[in-house]
Amino acid sequence: MLRGRRSRVLAFVALFSVSLIGFARPDALLADDSGLEAVLADVEDAILIEPSEDVTKVLAQNAPRSIDDLKLIEEHVAALAKRLEPCVVGVRIGSAQGSGVIVSKDGYVLTAAHVSGKPDRNVTLILPDGREVKGKTLGANRGIDAGMIKITSNAGKVWPFAAMADIDDVDAGDWTLAIGHPGGFKKGRRPVVRLGRIVVKRRNVLQTDNALVGGDSGGPLFDASGRVIGIHSRIGPSITWNFHVPISAFTEDWERLASADEWGGGSTRSPTVLGVNGEDHPDGGALVTGTPDGFPAQVAGIQNGDVITQVDDETIKRFTDLSEYVGKQKPGDKVRVVVRRDGKTIEFEVTLADRNER
Amino acid sequence: MTRSSLALVLATAAALSLPTAASAQSLARNQFRSGALVRAAFRPVVEEASLATVRVKVAGKKAALGFVVSSDGHVLTKASELDGPVTCHTSEGLDFDADVVGIHQPTDLALLKIDGANLPIVEWAEGKDPAVGRWVVSSAPVEDPVAVGIVSVDRRRIPKTRGVLGIQIEEDEPGPRITQIFPNSGAEKADLLAGDKISSVNGKKTPTRKELVETLAKYGPGESVELRVHAEDGDESKVRVTLGHPLPNLLNRGAMQNRMGGDLSTRRAGFPFVLQHDSYLDPEDCGGPLLDLDGRVVGVNIARAGRTETYALPTSEVRKVLPDLITGKLAPPKPRDADAIETKTDGDDAKVPRKGA
Incomplete structure (x- = not known):
């Protein structure tokens, strides 16, 4: 039987964040004893x-x-x-x-x-x-x-x-x-x-x-x-x-x-965030295992145990499908999240947020 | 909360693998700063104080720690966790019913009385606060300390924050109408519903949205208020709700990061003085004594306030309040006839019974 590949996705939070895009190279500010x-x-x-x-x-x-x-x-x-x-x-x-x-x-x-x-x-x-x-x-x-x-x-x-x-x-x-x-x-x-x-x-x-x-x-x-x-x-x-x-x-x-x-680096990471953690569900979809407080998913009412099967018209087969789709949206965009909960299908309208907003 | 539910993992976040021991030098868990082996070295420190430390339960559930300050059974603890019948479990395995005989709102200290005699009591530290970098040890009614850490910041004032119900409201008659209940809020826990109208707070009439907001703003997180609620079907009832912290706005990273690593106390702001230390203490382990290496009480743990911070009231401040708690000067008001509250309009908010029906 096909078992879903359990790709547990974890991320670390930078302790402080400023927008980092851009690679302007200004004149160096050099002191003579900088060595x-x-x-x-x-x-x-x-x-x-x-x-x-x-x-x-x-x-x-x-x-x-x-x-x-x-x-x-x-x-x-x-x-x-x-x-x-x-x-x-x-x-x-x-x-x-x-x-x-x-x-x-x-x-x-x-x-x-x-x-x-x-x-x-x-x-x-x-x-x-x-x-x-x-x-x-x-x-x-x-x-x-x-x-x-x-x-x-x-x-x-x-x-x-x-x-x-x-x-x-x-x-x-x-x-x-x-x-x-x-x-x-x-x-x-x-x-x-x-x-x-x-x-x-x-x-x-x-x-x-x-x-x-x-x-x-x-x-x-x-x-x-x-x-x-x-x-x-x-x-x-x-x-x-x-x-x-x-x-x-x-x-x-x-x-x-x-x-x-x-x-080095040069983050190309999208700032758009839904605010769920989770893993692939064996029967397809993204299983929600965490909804951090104050993030769009939690505010909208998405809960642990929900299985996200669709966002807007995009079918979600694996957790990465969800990540990719959300990453293509802009903060402030509204998305329709379709969830399987206790055998029922529930829809949420969720306003995506910017991870760097304070 | 379990670790997995705290994991801050965002749908779009880059996946990073966890550090594993395989290709790196790593430290055994029991040797961590707060690991079992390190905490074991502190056993002699808590040997005496643990006998005077009690587990405070509310309606049978862990709510706080406390400690005996008089051999006839006065027990200090954290007031805002006491929202039901209180019992104390001692290091000898005895359970006592406890009466709340004093509450000092500014420090969130409560004095309990249990029916004991010749109980072991703590020894207070004299003199100055422990300096930054000094060990501080939190005892429990067991052999090992419940937490160890160092003083992180000298004593300072923590300003008050406003409490919130966790609702969105709009203007209506006979009072503002609830349009939305936020998850995990006091309003949700008290089973308020969208469509309910609120006509008074602790007996003070709140006919407009503005008056409701202003009245609630007088209370801090952890305090509870009694609301007169009119349901959509015409039912009227009184509902007691505990206020929470202002809801983190969508991506308030600070608020979110502070919750990474454990739950926080509901009342964690608005203190005249605290010593900040870096012990990892659960909210239900607040209220107990904080000791120096000589086993003397240098403070009372009063709040788990963030991922990096636990607050303790310095002993010199606690001892200033203690006489008024013991003599009954700070006795909580007796629950009064409910109608008396209802007709009260002078806004005398501070004297609301804590153990109302």
């Missing part, structure tokens, strides 16, 4: 909080074993949080907000490509106490979500900055500190600190259980010495699915990012 070597040469001025031998030993265990272990960790984490705060910034471009981290004394800021967007844009950077400084976006590797910004205010000022780690020193199980501005910078709230561990290390992504949410994008993931090991990028449905761009994406392509080059 990575110059930045690394200054590393002794970076904020570094090396853990004591005792703390290192405790952190190397599978898990803390006693209250004494926990107290050692606590003293160190509290010091890290306090000392690292000054190099964490909020990033505002238009009405959009994300986070970033200063990694050189002359004000290079690492962030996510989906926060900084195109090169040579004006940005406002928000310091932890709420003061604002100006900056320009530099390069972006869209494929891996690495972006760079340079502070342009206060030329000649020495900024507090974090050191960048060597990715080879990073392993699954390492304790990590995530700092950023969930929900965007909020007056009266300093950068928000979360503790976690590296759950998965891959060449192009780090996963941790430091819970992140929209607005954190671009913020730093620190190791136990306060070195930047990753930049917050996106999340999945479980609270332990938090994804970070590995620091190697910045150090290996430093010159390219600093010279305002832009490459």
Whole structure:
């Protein structure tokens, strides 16, 4: 018998989204000491909080074993949080907000490509106490979500900055500190600190259980010495699915990012969304297994267990038929969704939405 | 909610495969920050406090945690979860009926009284709030902590948000008429129907759409109101509805992302002071004590507020309110005769009985 191929479709949500289409290549904004070597040469001025031998030993265990272990960790984490705060910034471009981290004394800021967007844009950077400084976006590797910004205010000022780690020193199980501005910078709230561990290390992504949410994008993931090991990028449905761009994406392509080059990715994804998740139904159609709150499908009354068999005049045999059809529509378009529920056929009129609308 | 129903997956989204351990270094689940092995290290921290922590149930269902603050049976918990008969289940396995003897609306704290004697009580922390980065541990009436985390943000005020019924309305007589009920709203749970008309809220007449909206705006999410409802067939009834958060507009990504990873408390805004911590706490595990590594209470968990945030009322603030709760100064009003509510027009909204018929 034919069994439907169960193609479970999962997607991750970028923690912050701005429209990313367009590949204008502006003049590079180059400082004369933009090289990575110059930045690394200054590393002794970076904020570094090396853990004591005792703390290192405790952190190397599978898990803390006693209250004494926990107290050692606590003293160190509290010091890290306090000392690292000054190099964490909020990033505002238009009405959009994300986070970033200063990694050189002359004000290079690492962030996510989906926060900084195109090169040579004006940005406002928000310091932890709420003061604002100006900056320009530099390069972006869209494929891996690495972006760079340079502070342009206060030329000649020495900024507090974090050191960048060597990715080879990073392993699954390492304790990590995530700092950023969930929900965007909020007056009266300093950068928000979360503790976690590296759950998965891959060449192009780090996963941790430091819970992140929209607005954190671009913020730093620190190791136990306060070195930047990753930049917050996106999340999945479980609270332990938090994804970070590995620091190697910045150090290996430093010159390219600093010279305002832009490459990789280039999302052609349609912004139009119905708001269902699901899989192929064995008897044909798209079986709905989730309807996120507030999305068009849920608002219209489509429920888990419904099988979508037709949209407008298009027959839906598999889940991808649904994705493709919706992707061809525009946000605001009305579609007729035909659903099989408890043996009955029900029709819904659904107004499609734009995934990037806030 | 299960993980799959929370999955944010959009029909048009690019499919990405999940990270799997096959080609990557990965960490065993029990060693995660909140994994079983890590939480086990905190057992000595909660050893004493877990004895004083109770499971608060409403109509037999898990509603909150609470903790004993006097050996004769005063129990602190989260007020807005208590919408029915309350019982407390202790670490010794005993079940007590509980009376709500005090409610402090600004902090959402409630004081319960159970009929106990020589009950173990918690030890309060003295002095300043724990600093950002300090461990905080949430106890339950069991051996392991229910959650562990660190302080994420120093104490701050959380402004109030407006509560909503979850309806669309149009002008009509004798009051605005409901044209649409939104799914998963308080209105839907209370079985309101399109076509119903609402003539009063907690006894305050609402003859126009504007007056209805303005009256409801005085209440926050998690608060409940009594509506006088006129059905299309002429039936009149009183309906109690719990207000929710403003419905996320179509693609409010922030609201949506905050729900990725677990449910949130209904009342999660409008607090004079909170300490924000990063423990993963379920809404029904709020109301219990938050401990430092010495097992002393540094706060009361008062809301699961978002994917990255749990709020606790700092101990110094809780202890300011506690005497008024214990002496009865903040006793909830007794349910009054329903007609008295109905004829009341002065808009004295705060004194509505919480346990009305």
